[in-house]
Amino acid sequence: xxxxxxxxxxxxVANKGNVLSKEEAFALFNEWVLNPKLKLHMLQVGxxxxxxxxxxxxxxxxxxxxxxxxxxxxxxxxDQWPDLHCKxxxxxxxxxxxxxxxxxxxxxxxHLHFGVIPETDMDxxxxxxxxxxxLIHAYSLxxxxxxxxxxxxxxxxxxxxxSFAANVSREDIQDACERAGIxxxxxxxxxxxxxxxxxxx
Ligand SMILES: [Fe+2]
Numbered sequence: 001x002x003x004x005x006x007x008x009x010x011x012x013v014a015n016k017g018n019v020l021s022k023e024e025a026f027a028l029f030n031e032w033v034l035n036p037k038l039k040l041h042m043l044q045v046g047x048x049x050x051x052x053x054x055x056x057x058x059x060x061x062x063x064x065x066x067x068x069x070x071x072x073x074x075x076x077x078x079d080q081w082p083d084l085h086c087k088x089x090x091x092x093x094x095x096x097x098x099x100x101x102x103x104x105x106x107x108x109x110x111h112l113h114f115g116v117i118p119e120t121d122m123d124x125x126x127x128x129x130x131x132x133x134x135l136i137h138a139y140s141l142x143x144x145x146x147x148x149x150x151x152x153x154x155x156x157x158x159x160x161x162x163s164f165a166a167n168v169s170r171e172d173i174q175d176a177c178e179r180a181g182i183x184x185x186x187x188x189x190x191x192x193x194x195x196x197x198x199x200x201x
Pocket of ligand 1: 041045074075130131
């Protein structure tokens with residue numbers, strides 16, 4: 001399902017730096033997202049965004065939460081309103097006066113579907129983590145040890161197997177790495193140990 005958003009500006013610049021508190025963000029997350037698998041995916045992407053903000057962008061705690069919030073809420077409307085994905089969450093965050101950078105990152109997390117090109121680092125990393133994180137998690141579920149001992153080689157093999165996690169777009173993954181200027185192998189190696197620490201809900 002895809003919905004072209006038909007616009008390229010999101011939120012209000014006057015709201016720059018505004019975030020939802022963790023309590024508010026998690027209340028929205030729990031109210032809107034009922035499917036535990038989707039919840040786990042969103043927690044994983046949120047955690048990866050936070051780790052990237054801390055380790056690669058050198059951001060402080062407030063900056064890390066901005067990145068985490070984008071990841072945590074990026075699919076918030078997918079569960080109950082798939083036809084409105086990701087229009088509904090964007091409008092919700094706009095009505096709550098959230099930072100336009102966070103809203104834009106969510107709006108551009110699938111530009112091939114929503115028509116919004118990733119521009120900022122936050123946009124590009126959310127897009128890059130989204131599908132690859134999903135494929136790596138699917139791989140963990142078929143391994144007896146889960147993430148234990150998972151390596152780059154195994155993930156690359158699954159990536160090549162088109163029938164494995166067939167709903168994960170290989171095209172998006174390749175496009176996202178190119179846009180972010182990241183070698184796909186490096187991104188896989190960033191994701192594995194960090195994603196392994198996110199527990200199911
Ligand atoms: Fe997602």
